[in-house]
Amino acid sequence: MERELTQMMASLETTDGCEDRQQPKIYAKNSMDRFGDDLCQLLLSYLSFEDRFRCECVSKQFRRTVFGSVVCIEINDRFMQQMLKTTLIETLATIAIKCPNIETIDCRGIETEKIREHIPEVLAIFRDNCLNLREIYCHLWQNRGQTMPTIGPLVTRIEVMDHNIDTQSLTHCHRLSHLSVRHLSQVFYTSGQLMAKNLNTFELFNYSYEDYHRLSAFVSRNQSLKCVGFYENRRPSEETLTGLSAQLSRLPQLRRLTLSIEIPVAHDLLADSLRTIGMNCKQLERLKLHLSHTDSHVFNRKTLDSLRFCHRLKRLELRIDATDDEIVLDPLRHCKRLTHLELDFFNMTANVLKDLHINCPRLQYLFIHDFHSIIDAECLSHISRLPALQTLVIDFYNNFNGLRNMAQQLTQMMASLETTDGCEDRQQAKIYAKNSMDRFGDDLCALLLSYLSFEDRVRCECVSKQFRRTVFGSVVRIDINDRLIEQMLKTTLIETLATIAIKCPNIETIDCRGMWSKKIREHIPEVLAIFRDNCHHLRHIYTNLWQNSGQTMPTIGPLVTRIDVTNDYIDTQSLTHCHRLSHLRVNTIDQVFDTSGQLLAQNLHKFELNCCSDNYYHRLSAFVAHNLSLKCLDISYHKSETRDSLMEICGQLSQLTQLRELNLVLEIIGGQNLLTDSLRTIGVNCKQLKRLSLHFYADSTQCKRQILDSLRYYRRLKRLRLTKFHMLLAHIHLSLDSLSDCKRLTHLEMNLMGMDAKVLIDCHKHCPRLQYLWIDGNQNIDTECLSHISRLPALQTLVFHFIGFNGLSDIDFNDLLSRSPKLKTIEINGNNICKFYVNSK
């Protein structure tokens, strides 16, 4: 039957094509025959699937064109029942052959148990006949496991229908993008491994705090999630809600969110959660909030207040059941992009709509669920003021007396409403003196003043009205230190801080690492609370971790991105609240692990480790494995007892292939032969490394030579700093020839005690692109040194720091400036001298 049909179809095409070409027929203007195949196919593509079959034999042209546009087919119970009246397999095969362009099959409409049995054969037929099939959407039922291995690679959307369904078969669905489950354990193997990664859309129907670690694991492997729905019909506990919002806030790509929950007893909790999400998910455009009743019947205004942090929202749906309080939509004025609003309040009143036109001036679509028939002329008159409204939908249960009249009324009101703004008074341009700063416009004035310190800004606020307008707008970051707080404590601290927070609405970052002294530290929680509540752009807090900071972390944690742990004995468990941490400084590697050995900091950008010794090797290994994206690392290594340990540590560091900057402090006592190998591993593997600083303390000459030798493997290095290379006692010949492989080197800083002119021999050959040279701590700079330096072809800046000169005078330096091809500045500083030589040509 299949073959027959294919033949028929083939013969159909060929004969038809000839006819057309022979002589163009003339068709009646009012006949659909006048259209060519392309247009005909386009027109028929809007037919339902069933209608296509009904129409197939209208004409040969219909037959040719009616199925070509079928790219997506939805199979549901009704459709299957109809087909089961014939021979199912044959019918399906015929369909599959007639519709060769099918790309997507959605069989989520098949629900009854009897019909579900046929799903495997249905999918098999389409899979074998439709070569363009790329996506299958389906439900996961209890017994569906066995078909998954064969269709899995095509399945992109799955809805798991029940709590008890075994989901292990998800492992076959590599291309899954949409997933809906009843319980989080359904996305994990029994072994605890995550099954669904890089999803686009995710729906979850039950969540509780026991699942927190699962959710965290899920979120970290699904950073690309764009659309998330949470449906929970139990009242969430405090941990559940904070955990949920903390995890959601880690999804920077999130565009749509649905939260359907009961209002928790502690109302602030919901507000805090929404705030966390709004602050972090900057892409969030659509939000649905379904809040069901609690026994208290009190609705906390703070909840909606926190919507101000979702200021990119375009569409908002609010469903709030059973509250006795009146709901106020004022906070929506912060959502400046809002175009669609759906309101479903149990207690709807005209007052809710009162200032809607001020709060939502861009609203285009308004949906109101009119539960108690409160929509009256007053409501409509409020609505009529919405300047951009295009569509109004009112959904009512009973009794719409006079509503029809009102609709008419409303249309009239809307029509007559033409906004009357746009005629702002333009003042005449004044003429200012050339030497007066008044001549600059606000933009340039703001830019110039943006380089003032914070205190100077405050001091200058009342210089002029222009200063007042422009001096605070550019404050995006504020450093709070002991001195600043001490000064403020001379007045009322809280009031002063609140004034500042209001004057500087654009603050994004607060660095309170300068709050150091014990008395001042006590104020950290209140300081942060004030800024958190007033600065809506606040996204980063940098802070120290003190012994007692643990208790504030749960509230500010989601905003904390940099932490310095201040000493060895601090309990770092509270790091677990800082999901967005990017910079971390600790004293020992133990501080990034909790007592159970779980790693507390992942995917860091920068890490500083003050003390690394051999014992911590396995911990470093675990840290590296979860921080492969690390860009910058400061690490100190002391007291190596065995020679292999440094090799092992370097082996670990060499896995950090994204590393851009490495600052290494090495303190090695006793001879070591493997230094070259150890450092080479890093150089060979960390290909992105652009900046390297080696602070090296060793007692053997051989070590120093090995270190210099290993530099030839750091071929992409742009900046190199070598310090504490004591050479005073060395009396050996070291040369920079190992740098000749670092062809991109532009900056070189050297602190080479006891260095003599020999080190610089041929430096112009080894470092032809060197632009910046900094030499520290050498007592023997002489004319020979200068003569080597003068050959550096690209050198622009030369700095001597704490240097002793061997009979050199101004004449020698000016001479160097004139001989060196590109040298612009020589700077000599240290020992209270600061001297410049500048090229005057």
Add this chain to the structure above:
Amino acid sequence: MADNADHIDGDDNEDVRAQQNLIKIKLKSSEGGIYECGLTAAKMSDLVKNMVESLGTDAVVTTEPIILGNEAVTDAALKKIIEWVEFHWDDPPVDHDFEDEKDRRNEELSHWDKQFIDVDDQALLFDVIAAANYMDIKGLVEVGAKHICSKIRGKSCQEVREMLKITNDFTAEEEDAIHKENAWIYAKD
């Protein structure tokens, strides 16, 4: 291999920039003065860069002067600006892996820049800043901003007004109110 290829590209790029700077283009001030400037240096101004690129061939560029119509671009200001870009055109390029807005903001001006911008004639200083802003030379506007802010540092409002010739448009009451808001900054032990 890849390493080498990259490396040569980099060298080429520097050479091209050096070579292009040997091409001299003409810039015309709002007062009519015409001054020569290396092409690479002149392109530090985004305004000039866009104009040159939209004009296309270098031949056109070298004969016809580019007119800078803003009244701040006086002869004296334009000379200063050309001096600055001719000194800075071969500065090391920005490395986006490290470029931190905050670091750059806090960096002290180089000795050369300090000398360059320390102009006695405040009208000229403001011309240079306004002209650099008009010509879209971000580095030079920054130099001007840091210079002005270093002069404001630690001064009282009245001193700032006198130094920068700013008209006080507050009433005494308004000024008092602000002083009250900022009481902490003036507080003494």
